[in-house]
Amino acid sequence: AQSVAQPEDQVNVAEGNPLTVKCTYSVSGNPYLFWYVQYPNRGLQFLLKYITGDNLVKGSYGFEAEFNKSQTSFHLKKPSALVSDSALYFCAVRDSTSGTYKYIFGTGTRLKVLA
């Protein structure tokens, strides 16, 4: 069975500091991994994905994430946080070899960037 864990309900960071939002996953096959951001009363907006290839993937708005197969992690990072990055972030996984096409989401991490 697929699962995603986001161990932190909330992450606080000062504007201009680097940020990390953690995600670990569990799949029986090879994972496809995604990060989404959600602003209040809005749908989910795609940030970045890992399918294959380089472990460090770059996405929208200066975000990047590192795939670590041995630690089954896919942490989201940004070198310098902005107040406008404050939102709810979701990690998602799809098992590429199980025959399923559904995305499984974590419970979300609220990022608060303090001015």
Added chain:
Amino acid sequence: DTGVSQNPRHKITKRGQNVTFRCDPISEHNRLYWYRQTLGQGPEFLTYFQNEAQLEKSRLLSDRFSAERPKGSFSTLEIQRTEQGDSAMYLCASSPPGPQGFSTEAFFGQGTRLTVV
């Protein structure tokens, strides 16, 4: 705007009534998903269509829930005899086939917020 469109955006209904939501995916996206999201939780998978075929259904989807995607275009999600526990945001997403079978990201609509009173 060529994004995923969901209607209505908000729906308030009395317990026991039936409701239907509509989702118009991005043109030429053959995959369509329905998710449910409650406050403070991540989206929970409900069902998945590839073209007009409903290929996966979550065990969360009780007999009161039904989804259709006639002709592989728009989709509807109907909830019969609504209960207060059905109050949630219902999200629709679509994705294209992807190159060589690789999965691409799903594009989400704004959601339909259902309140059952």
